[in-house]
Amino acid sequence: MAKDSFVEQIADIDTDFPQWYTDVVVKTKLVDYGPVKGTMVIRPYGYAIWENIQREMDARFKAEGIENAYFPLLIPMSFMTKEAEHVEGFAPEVAVVTHAGGEKLAEPLCIRPTSETIIGSMYSKWIQSYRDLPVLMNQWANVMRWEKTTRPFLRTSEFLWQEGHAVHASEEESMALTLKMLHVYEEFARTCLAMPVLTGRKTEKEKFAGAVATFGMEAMMHDGKSLQAGTTHYLGQNFSKAFDIRFLDKDGALKYGYTMSFGVSTRLIGAIIMTHGDKRGLVMPPVVAPVQAVIVPIAAKKEGVLEACRALRDRLAAAGIRVTLDESENSPGWKFNEWEMKGVPVRIELGPRDLEAGKCLLARRDTLEKTECALDGAAQTIRELLAQISANMYERAKARMESRIVRANTLDELLAGVEGGNFVRAGWCGCRACEDKVKEFAQATARVLDGENTSDTCIVCGKKAEQTVVFARAY
RNA sequence: UGAGGUGUAGCGCAGUUUGGUAGCGCGCUUGGUUAGGGACCAAGAGGUCGUGGGUUCAAGUCCCGUCACCUCAACCA
Numbered sequence: 001m002a003k004d005s006f007v008e009q010i011a012d013i014d015t016d017f018p019q020w021y022t023d024v025v026v027k028t029k030l031v032d033y034g035p036v037k038g039t040m041v042i043r044p045y046g047y048a049i050w051e052n053i054q055r056e057m058d059a060r061f062k063a064e065g066i067e068n069a070y071f072p073l074l075i076p077m078s079f080m081t082k083e084a085e086h087v088e089g090f091a092p093e094v095a096v097v098t099h100a101g102g103e104k105l106a107e108p109l110c111i112r113p114t115s116e117t118i119i120g121s122m123y124s125k126w127i128q129s130y131r132d133l134p135v136l137m138n139q140w141a142n143v144m145r146w147e148k149t150t151r152p153f154l155r156t157s158e159f160l161w162q163e164g165h166a167v168h169a170s171e172e173e174s175m176a177l178t179l180k181m182l183h184v185y186e187e188f189a190r191t192c193l194a195m196p197v198l199t200g201r202k203t204e205k206e207k208f209a210g211a212v213a214t215f216g217m218e219a220m221m222h223d224g225k226s227l228q229a230g231t232t233h234y235l236g237q238n239f240s241k242a243f244d245i246r247f248l249d250k251d252g253a254l255k256y257g258y259t260m261s262f263g264v265s266t267r268l269i270g271a272i273i274m275t276h277g278d279k280r281g282l283v284m285p286p287v288v289a290p291v292q293a294v295i296v297p298i299a300a301k302k303e304g305v306l307e308a309c310r311a312l313r314d315r316l317a318a319a320g321i322r323v324t325l326d327e328s329e330n331s332p333g334w335k336f337n338e339w340e341m342k343g344v345p346v347r348i349e350l351g352p353r354d355l356e357a358g359k360c361l362l363a364r365r366d367t368l369e370k371t372e373c374a375l376d377g378a379a380q381t382i383r384e385l386l387a388q389i390s391a392n393m394y395e396r397a398k399a400r401m402e403s404r405i406v407r408a409n410t411l412d413e414l415l416a417g418v419e420g421g422n423f424v425r426a427g428w429c430g431c432r433a434c435e436d437k438v439k440e441f442a443q444a445t446a447r448v449l450d451g452e453n454t455s456d457t458c459i460v461c462g463k464k465a466e467q468t469v470v471f472a473r474a475y
Numbered sequence: 476u477g478a479g480g481u482g483u484a485g486c487g488c489a490g491u492u493u494g495g496u497a498g499c500g501c502g503c504u505u506g507g508u509u510a511g512g513g514a515c516c517a518a519g520a521g522g523u524c525g526u527g528g529g530u531u532c533a534a535g536u537c538c539c540g541u542c543a544c545c546u547c548a549a550c551c552a
Contacts, residue, residue, distance in 0.1 A: 018546090037543090340512095353511080
């Protein structure tokens with residue numbers, strides 16, 4: 001094996017995780033860096049993952065009656081300042097357009113960091129009667145947040161996401177959808193990304209600027225750090241009052257609507273990489289993998305090999321499998337490594353020996369196991385294998401996460417826990433000062449409030465605990 | 476913003492201490508032999524050494540300035 005192989009180049013996954021992550025992202029050609037700091041150019045292989053995420057997500061939104069729409073990129077500064085907490089939270093990271101058409105603008109324009117304000121302003125015009133409700137819309141868009149430090153997919157100045165925005169007539173309905181969408185996200189993460197998550201309410205400190213309550217799903221990365229992978233926000237009447245979203249109810253009274261929003265971003269791609277990746281590179285969950293199976297011909301110049309590979313490819317494609325035949329001039333060994341690095345779930349080796357036996361060799365990326373497979377009925381076998389891989393990846397990640405959620409009764413235990421790459425459950429009195437103290441002492445933040453309250457005292461002050469919190473270091 | 480580090484071929488780097496013809500590996504091009512875990516042989520192409528100034532017969536190397544990027548901290552999806 002060449003000394004310069006990618007496998008040997010990348011850092012050890014346990015000891016130098018951030019470097020490993022960056023190497024994998026760049027070397028697998030998911031992204032390139034943009035000319036502006038903190039921006040990334042998503043290349044076709046990376047974008048294909050996003051397209052698959054979009055397809056799966058759209059199907060789920062549709063099932064909830066949520067339709068896609070599009071709102072403008074530029075938001076008048078005056079919109080942003082209408083909701084006090086919102087502007088305070090986002091002001092430090094908003095990019096502002098001050099000139100256009102060669103002249104200074106009378107009013108500066110924000111490049112959207114999120115679209116509650118501009119969508120709220122439109123909803124205000126569209127909604128008049130209770131008959132107009134609920135309004136359920138989603139937009140796929142780019143947003144910009146001027147972050148100080150960035151990492152591809154996990155935190156970039158510009159990123160792609162979906163943001164759903166709904167208005168309901170009642171608090172109950174609005175809160176119900178807020179929780180429902182959190183559930184949809186969890187199900188999506190489990191079945192499409194093979195990624196286990198913890199879901200729950202966020203603390204006041206961690207909630208969305210302008211929200212009444214924020215709920216999130218947190219995923220555990222390979223190094224034990226937490227990644228916020230999706231959020232839903234119950235906004236109450238905060239934005240409806242700021243943007244005058246009112247409707248005439250059945251009883252003839254003019255009432256403010258209740259709004260909520262929810263979003264996931266290209267960060268999910270980072271989550272996939274950091275949840276499943278290993279020393280060889282990516283391990284793609286089959287449902288969103290750009291390529292689900294790759295055929296590597298052995299001794300491609302021998303008579304009949306390439307023809308058999310092409311025939312197999314056509315049959316698999318016809319069966320709905322995203323399949324690629326690697327006809328490049330590289331050696332088979334090179335191809336094995338290349339496609340493993342890109343995380344393709346199933347590799348199919350087909351050479352003269354197999355052809356004679358009417359078989360091919362299947363190598364699965366998650367366990368690296370190889371099995372023989374009859375060429376007749378290969379499509380069915382591979383479909384089943386893909387489902388098996390997805391389930392196995394989920395179970396493996398779930399077992400790892402669960403084995404690394406520990407309890408702590410003291411700050412020292414909490415510190416030891418997060419330093420060991422764990423999520424730490426602990427009691428909390430509910431006050432901000434104690435939450436800040438945990439951050440200062442252990443560089444860990446409250447990820448989610450855990451429904452199960454088995455603790456009786458606050459880990460910091462020792463008073464009676466109101467909540468059980470999952471603390472972790474986070475990306 | 477605080478601390479540290481790096482800018483030399485597409486990528487990764489050596490060369491800087493002690494100034495003297497611009498180097499290595501990978502990748503790329505061409506031809507050939509190969510092929511079940513990153514093949515081999517041969518011949519090639521590719522550089523204003525981040526940038527501005529200074530010292531010198533001579534600067535990638537020494538001096539002064541400047542810009543960019545990276546890591547850690549702080550801040551955040």
